[in-house]
Amino acid sequence: xxxxxxxxxxxxxxxxxxxxxxxxxxxxxxxxxxxxxxxxxxxxxxxxxxxxxxxxxxxxxxxxxxxxxxxxxxxxxxxxxxxxxxxxxxxxxxxxxxxxxxxxxxxxxxxxxxxxxxxxxxxxxxxxxxxxxxxxxxxxxxxxxxxxxxxxxxxxxxxxxxxxxxxxxxxxxxxxxxxxxxxxxxxxxxxxxxxxxxxxxxxxxxxxxxxxxxxxxxxxxxxxxxxxxxxxxxxxxxxxxxxxxxxxxxxxxxxxxxxxxxxxxxxxxxxxxxxxxxxxxxxxxxxxxxxxxxxxxxxxxxxxxxxxxxxxxxxxxxxxxxxxxxxxxxxxxxxxxxxxxxxxxxxxxxxxxxxxxxxxxxxxxxxxxxxxxxxxxxxxxxxxxxxxxxxxxxxxxxxxxxxxxxxxxxxxxxxxxxxxxxxxxxxxxxxxxxxxxxxxxxxxxx
Amino acid sequence: xxxxxxxxxxxxxxxxxxxxxxxxxxxxxxxxxxxxxxxxxxxxxxxxxxxxxxxxxxxxxxxxxxxxxxxxxxxxxxxxxxxxxxxxxxxxxxxxxxxxxxxxxxxxxxxxxxxxxxxxxxxxxxxxxxxxxxxxxxxxxxxxxxxxxxxxxxxxxxxxxxxxxxxxxxxxxxxxxxxxxxxxxxxxxxxxxxxxxxxxxxxxxxxxxxxxxxxxxxxxxxxxxxxxxxxxxxxxxxxxxxxxxxxxxxxxxxxxxxxxxxxxxxxxxxxxxxxxxxxxxxxxxxxxxxxxxxxxxxxxxxxxxxxxxxxx
Numbered sequence: 001x002x003x004x005x006x007x008x009x010x011x012x013x014x015x016x017x018x019x020x021x022x023x024x025x026x027x028x029x030x031x032x033x034x035x036x037x038x039x040x041x042x043x044x045x046x047x048x049x050x051x052x053x054x055x056x057x058x059x060x061x062x063x064x065x066x067x068x069x070x071x072x073x074x075x076x077x078x079x080x081x082x083x084x085x086x087x088x089x090x091x092x093x094x095x096x097x098x099x100x101x102x103x104x105x106x107x108x109x110x111x112x113x114x115x116x117x118x119x120x121x122x123x124x125x126x127x128x129x130x131x132x133x134x135x136x137x138x139x140x141x142x143x144x145x146x147x148x149x150x151x152x153x154x155x156x157x158x159x160x161x162x163x164x165x166x167x168x169x170x171x172x173x174x175x176x177x178x179x180x181x182x183x184x185x186x187x188x189x190x191x192x193x194x195x196x197x198x199x200x201x202x203x204x205x206x207x208x209x210x211x212x213x214x215x216x217x218x219x220x221x222x223x224x225x226x227x228x229x230x231x232x233x234x235x236x237x238x239x240x241x242x243x244x245x246x247x248x249x250x251x252x253x254x255x256x257x258x259x260x261x262x263x264x265x266x267x268x269x270x271x272x273x274x275x276x277x278x279x280x281x282x283x284x285x286x287x288x289x290x291x292x293x294x295x296x297x298x299x300x301x302x303x304x305x306x307x308x309x310x311x312x313x314x315x316x317x318x319x320x321x322x323x324x325x326x327x328x329x330x331x332x333x334x335x336x337x338x339x340x341x342x343x344x345x346x347x348x349x350x351x352x353x354x355x356x357x358x359x360x361x362x363x364x365x366x367x368x369x370x371x372x373x374x375x376x377x378x379x380x381x382x383x384x385x386x387x388x389x390x391x392x393x394x395x396x397x398x399x400x401x402x403x404x405x406x407x408x409x410x411x412x413x414x415x416x417x418x419x420x421x422x423x424x425x426x427x428x429x430x431x432x433x434x435x436x437x438x439x440x441x442x443x444x445x446x
Numbered sequence: 447x448x449x450x451x452x453x454x455x456x457x458x459x460x461x462x463x464x465x466x467x468x469x470x471x472x473x474x475x476x477x478x479x480x481x482x483x484x485x486x487x488x489x490x491x492x493x494x495x496x497x498x499x500x501x502x503x504x505x506x507x508x509x510x511x512x513x514x515x516x517x518x519x520x521x522x523x524x525x526x527x528x529x530x531x532x533x534x535x536x537x538x539x540x541x542x543x544x545x546x547x548x549x550x551x552x553x554x555x556x557x558x559x560x561x562x563x564x565x566x567x568x569x570x571x572x573x574x575x576x577x578x579x580x581x582x583x584x585x586x587x588x589x590x591x592x593x594x595x596x597x598x599x600x601x602x603x604x605x606x607x608x609x610x611x612x613x614x615x616x617x618x619x620x621x622x623x624x625x626x627x628x629x630x631x632x633x634x635x636x637x638x639x640x641x642x643x644x645x646x647x648x649x650x651x652x653x654x655x656x657x658x659x660x661x662x663x664x665x666x667x668x669x670x671x672x673x674x675x676x677x678x679x680x681x682x683x684x685x686x687x688x689x690x691x692x693x694x695x696x697x698x699x700x701x702x703x704x705x706x707x708x709x710x711x712x713x714x715x716x717x718x719x720x721x722x723x724x725x726x727x728x729x730x731x732x733x734x735x736x737x738x739x740x741x742x743x744x745x746x747x748x749x750x751x752x753x754x755x756x757x758x
Contacts, residue, residue, distance in 0.1 A: 078721060085724075102724070109511075209705075211702055211703065260611070261616035264614075264621065264701065265616075273596055276596055278596065408723060408724060412718065413718070413723060414704075418706050421705065421706060435528070438528060442527055445509075445725065446509060446510055
């Protein structure tokens with residue numbers, strides 16, 4: 001076998017030629033030239049609603065030439081919170097992670113500031129409500145972008161027939177589809193009288209007194225409508241005030257007409273209460289109505305979602321926004337920001353709302369009158385007032401305006417419902433207040 | 447290859463064969479083989495038990511924002527919290543009551559099963575083990591439906607007798623009763639199978655001798671069965687106490703610690719404080735508090751086992 005030897009001159013020539021060829025060659029853009037992006041989205045409970053997210057992401061990825069992977073993470077048993085905690089600890093994980101209301105503040109040190117995304121979005125879609133600013137902003141820095149999927153208002157969902165028959169209230173007339181509410185008389189006093197009348201008739205309001213979010217959110221809105229704050233915006237404990245006492249007195253009367261096992265209710269219990277036809281009202285996003293459409297259509301066609309009753313200090317409704325956060329340790333932050341802009345475009349928002357049957361709520365002022373809410377039914381217009389189209393009520397979250405890291409603990413330790421329940425179960429008012437004060441002082445840890 | 451070399455006129459033995467031989471010897475030793483066989487498990491324990499344990503010790507010494515070392519500050523903070531002492535009390539009530547009833551039921555049922563003849567006994571053993579082999583998260587969900595506030599099957603049945611409805615998970619007493627009941631249901635088969643094995647190892651001659659001496663059934667249990675089963679009772683009690691103290695799934699699924707925190711255990715409260723309220727150092731502290739309690743229990747129970755072992 002002959003063996004050809006490579007001379008030094010030949011070697012130098014070959015190297016020079018290949019180097020020239022490499023440098024001079026035109027840049028060929030590959031299929032995924034702009035890199036990779038990994039996303040953790042909340043796993044929507046509405047069948048096929050995830051498809052809208054997947055389609056929107058794919059549309060963007062094809063245009064931007066980014067290779068994308070999506071994980072849909074369930075919120076059952078706090079899987080999203082666990083994922084966020086693990087990723088923040090490990091400083092590694094998804095580039096974009098969808099997180100529930102309190103988490104942007106909890107991980108503020110690990111999140112990329114998104115002012116450059118939010119400012120143009122607000123110009124495009126309108127102002128965001130105070131709760132979104134409270135939860136999504138810190139010291140003028142946007143920690144995350146409000147996500148349409150999963151965001152919700154937990155307003156009253158009433159049975160039209162039962163409210164009319166037993167409480168003498170026509171909820172459709174009070175909140176007519178297509179026009180502004182005529183709810184001046186819809187106050188906490190009227191609400192309590194209606195609750196008493198419906199309980200007497202055997203259809204108690206289904207309001208939980210447990211430690212999960214539905215129970216806490218209701219308590220939050222009621223306390224706020226009395227101006228009752230456990231900790232104020234400055235971080236001072238303000239438990240022993242007349243407003244808190246008034247709110248507790250109101251709650252005691254309300255608890256007396258709620259189902260006996262309400263202290264053990266979780267977030268599914270009120271849904272089941274409405275769907276089973278045993279209650280005249282629950283305070284929930286339209287998920288219960290959506291399930292009733294499938295499982296108990298005769299109940300669904302009697303459901304009407306509307307605004308919260310007003311208290312002495314205003315009309316407040318619980319609003320729970322989800323957020324999309326970009327980890328500061330993410331590998332493709334620019335692509336992540338570009339995708340968030342795409343997912344927050346009016347067309348994308350309309351797609352999310354439509355795919356979720358009206359459940360998902362955008363946080364922007366110009367996006368509360370989409371056709372989905374006007375059209376879905378039965379009965380037609382049942383969700384018209386769900387997105388608060390006339391800014392008839394202040395969207396708020398329980399435990400605000402306390403500094404978010406303190407409020408998060410008041411919220412998740414369910415201090416409001418526990419305090420109300422202690423008082424209602426016979427504990428002296430001052431003892432219940434002293435207990436709550438002690439708890440709040442404990443939450444001041446930094 | 448030469449096995450020996452001559453170096454400056456003297457014979458030098460090659461070191462390699464001796465090294466290879468000694469390595470072979472070391473590898474051939476039973477203890478070395480045993481070490482290598484257990485190495486994967488040791489590595490798993492280091493990775494999944496020791497590392498997280500030391501990491502949680504480290505976490506427990508940080509402030510809430512995890513930016514500053516605070517020493518034992520988190521522990522002293524916990525000692526001042528009313529809820530913490532309530533959780534300590536509840537964990538003790540839960541673990542001691544549940545273990546007692548699991549042991550009692552396991553002991554009684556083991557005797558019944560022991561007296562069932564051969565083939566039938568196998569079927570009963572299999573059936574009675576079912577609660578223990580179903581993943582507890584799944585079986586607890588079934589219990590949740592039985593206790594459900596709106597559709598409780600128990601309340602439905604009780605209504606035929608004019609009893610109830612009982613707020614199984616909505617009232618403090620009943621909620622505690624329910625979580626203990628489910629834990630006993632889940633854990634009793636473990637005691638049953640351990641006690642059954644222990645019963646089978648008690649020599650029949652002892653009972654025969656006792657019968658000749660005119661011992662009644664109670665004397666047979668008190669003077670023969672129980673002393674012969676003492677070690678197994680001690681070990682199963684300790685094991686079950688550890689597992690029950692650290693229980694999470696049953697309480698989390700049934701009550702999430704409510705109503706009014708009255709069913710919280712260390713693990714569920716640690717989760718609520720650490721993960722849900724984003725105070726990981728305090729959550730780590732709560733979970734670490736189980737260690738001294740269980741260590742004291744382990745010392746007492748195992749010391750007793752050793753003593754009897756030496757006597758034997």
